[in-house]
Amino acid sequence: MSVRTSGQYSAFFAVFLVLLSSTIAHAEPDYRVVLGSFLVTHNARGLIDALAVRGYEAETTHAAVHGRAFHRVYLTESFPSAAAGRAMIRQLEQDSSVYPQLCTDFWVLDMAPDAPLPSPTVDARPEVAATAIERREVAAEFGERSNVDIPFGEDTPYAVRVDRFRVRSDATSALNSPALQEFDTYLLRAYERGTGIHLDLMIGAFEQPEMADEVLDTLVRRRIGDPQRIEWDSVAASARAYDELPVAARTEFLPPDPAWNIVPLPVQDFLSLDLVPVGYRVSELIISDISNPASYPRSPAVEAMLSQAHAGWSMQVMQESVIEARNVFVQGIAMNEPFTYSDLEAARRECALQDLPDTAIGEGNWRRIDGAVVEGELFGDEEFHVWTGLEIEPNRVWILGGDPVSLENLLSGERLRPVLRSDTIIKTLSLLPDEHDAQLWAYHFHVVGEDYVESKGYAEWAVAMEGHWQADIVVDTTTEPFWVGAFDLTQEFEAERVHAIFRDGHERRISSAAAATEDRIFTIRDQAAVYLHGTALRNQSELSFQAGSFIIALNALQQDGYTLESMVEWADRLRVWDFD
Secondary structure, rough: OOOOOHHHHHHHHHHHHHHHHHHHHHHHOOEHHHHHHHEEEEHHHHHHHHHHHHHOEEEEEEEOOOOOOEEEEEEOOEEHHHHHHHHHHHHOOOOOOOOOOOOOOOOOOOOOOOOOOOOOOOOOHHHHHHHHHHHHHHHOOEEEOOOOOOOOOOOEEEEEEEEEEEOOHHHHHHHHOOHOOOEEEEEEOOOOOOOOOEEEEEEEEEEEEEHHHHHHHHHHOEEEEOOOEHHHHHHHHHHHHHHHOOOEEEEEEOOOOHHHHHHOOOHHHHOHHHHHHOEEEEEEEEEEEEEOOOOOOOHHHHHHHHHOOOOEEEEEEEEEOOOOOOOEEEEEEEEEEOOOOOHHHHHHHHHOOOOOOOOOOEEEEEOOOOOOEEEEEEOOOOOEEEEEEEOOOOOOOEOOOHHHHHHHHHHOOOOOOEEEHOOOHHHHHOOOOOOOOOEEEEEEEOOOOOHHHOOOOHHHHHHHOOOEEEEEEEEEOOOOOEEEEEEEEOOHHHHHHHHHHHHHHHHHHOOOOOOOOEEEEEOOOOOEEEEEHHHHHHHEEEEEEEEOEEEEEEEEEOOOOOOHHHHHHHHOOOOOHOOO
């Protein structure tokens, strides 16, 4: 056995240090351009999908900021220096399809293992720096918005409006639609008193009207959206009115997490699945405990399932392309007892697929993003296809239907997003109390239509609500169920204005009433509230108030149900008061 001397050890470590320093010196620098970071996984995935449509490859990694876990999205391309990364940022800022529509706050990240943590300031206290990082992390998708950087204006006064939207998530879905990837798209934000804020999906900015007409003709020929040629003079005032709104009114906030304690586990499972193709929006969502006789009316399919075995929770998701005449629906039914393929076939025959096509055109598997492959059978004709399948574990029946293109996209499992991609669905679930003495019983998400406005006698406040989203939520409590109507007016100042019109009308009626009435105006958390109880409500009680961007209506489902005091207590427990 040889014995090493101290000199030999010294020589060995000297050589080792030289090799180590050589390795470090020649390691390839790795700088990345960060595009945004998100608390919610599907938001990060949505940005990656949108960038892919525009020719940019991106990926995500986890990042802990101020004790919270973010999904950080950055370009896959690696840069040899921070300067090269900043050059790429300048290139991105010149791409109107990316900036400011998708991303507004780029920065360069050193991926080296020993690189210092990124900090937006040098001398800030740790808690201030962490807060600034957190605000910057979410700024790519949410934050203050304006029309400053849009190309449309006096010098290029002609453009094409593809369609108009109320909700940010709907507008961005349209913006990212594959049907528009060949066009230079952007959002024009407008405000008009009486109708509120609108997001207009625009294409181009031209000096001559003929150039805009060429784009318009293409969209009309392809049946995309509701296209119109727009002149700057016709929208300049409403665009300026938006830019002159207070900063808070022009800031789009990250929706809070839903109140999961109140949502049953089967419903959570449904909501976590990727069921919405890119470029589509949820036009209606119905979630209900169909084993409960008091739940929403059952479809023939549900009745057929109940005749075979005990069905539990059902989720129906109606979806529409935000710019094309395409539709698709998904219905999932969680079974409380084992359900087999023969049961499914019997149920299918019994309900005849709700008068949908029942001519078998082949077998087909549904390949979901979560890795599940569900076997099923395809029915249809030239215009509409229906797929029925059975998932063994967990035991769920699925019925999918739509035009052939939409259904094929859904069954392929490619480029899909979760139902919770919708800002308003997240917000309406989040306003419920996160407590264990209440349970979601039923949920119906839909747009406020003209039928609602007509039922209210075309009152000014009702007209202002048309086109906004509404969620009807039934919550079961330890005493009795009650109904929560949540009308999302998108912006707090708009909700304040609309509810003030509603409140003032009832205040005049109450003050001039000849007979005694239980109706009254009072305050909840410094917000004016309206309490109604009378024959117009079939002796039911309703309490309405404004909080944040919502107008909330609480209604006892049974005659002579909740007292005013108990309704005020429930109103106070809603999480809507905690929204930013």
